Amino acid sequence: MMLLSxxxxxxxxxxxQALFDVSFQIDEGQVLALMGRNGMGKTTTVKTxxxxxxxxxxxxxxxxxDLARLPAHKAAQLGLGLVPEGRRCFTNLTVTENLTAAARPGHWDQGKVNALFPRLAERCDQSAGSLSGGEQQMLAIGRALMTNPRLLILDEATEGLAPLVRQEIWAAIASLKQETGMAILVIDKSLKELRQIADNAAIIQRGETVWSGSINDLNTDITHRYIGV
Structure with missing residues (x-):
């Protein structure tokens, strides 16, 4: 069943003008990788x-x-959970306060977030500003999950992180897919990891969707042409 179109x-x-003709869809329980080189419109698509x-x-x-007719807070209430580029945690609040500030009724609560990211449980009383970059990213994901979204949107969730922390983030995303069936839209440059979790992919170039389909059909010619890897 289609969730996002x-x-x-x-x-x-x-x-x-930043976007000219972007099209893709995500069904319930699917993971879609939104791909493309830097500056091609991926984050702008998420903002839209x-x-x-x-x-x-x-x-x-x-x-x-119809999302186009709704203000941002109403769209969020429908079940959009955003993990923005740059994390944007409330640095003066504790880990617990960051999580509870976003909490809405549903499956996800602080206990389940702590189980997904045990480091957050260890640092529950620390201010978000005192956390490492990787821990702040875990907190940003946990905060989005506390809204109990139907669609989790991850914008460059592993960018700039140490390899071991990146592995933890990817493992958590894989767990979300396998254990919860949550629909996920993920922007990332790590094609190897995306292939392991994504069902479909869409590639944006200069504000237009230039390719979409099963990630298994994403061949070398396409990636060299539009992604540069």
Missing amino acids: VENVAASYGAS ICRLLPVTSGKIQFAGQ
Whole structure:
């Protein structure tokens, strides 16, 4: 069953158009990798889905509702859980306070987040600003899960992290897919890891979807042409 549909979406930052024709869809329980080189419109697409940037044309539907007509907080209430690029934790609040600030009723609570990321349990009374970059990323993911989303959106969740921490993050994402069946939209450059968790992929180049399909069909020619790996 389709959960998110992005159809021919265009969006602009003021007079500067950033998206021209972006289309893809995510079904319930699916993981989609949104790919492309830097500056091609991936984060802008996420901002548009989450209603942080207006849609100038096209359609975005989530859980059968027209997102383009909703403010950001209403879209979030429908079940969009965003882990933004740059983490953006509340640095002056503790780990526990960051998690409880985002809490909504449902499966995910602090105990389940701590089970997914045991480091957070060890640091529950520390301020988020005192955590390492990897721990802050775990907290950002945990905070999004505390909203009990239907779709978890991860924007560069492993960027700039040490290899061991990256492995922990990827293992957590794999666990979410296998054990919860949560739909996930993930932006990342690690094609090897994406192949292990994603069902489908969509590639954006200069604000347009230039390829979409099963990640198993993502061959060397396509990746060299549009991703550069």
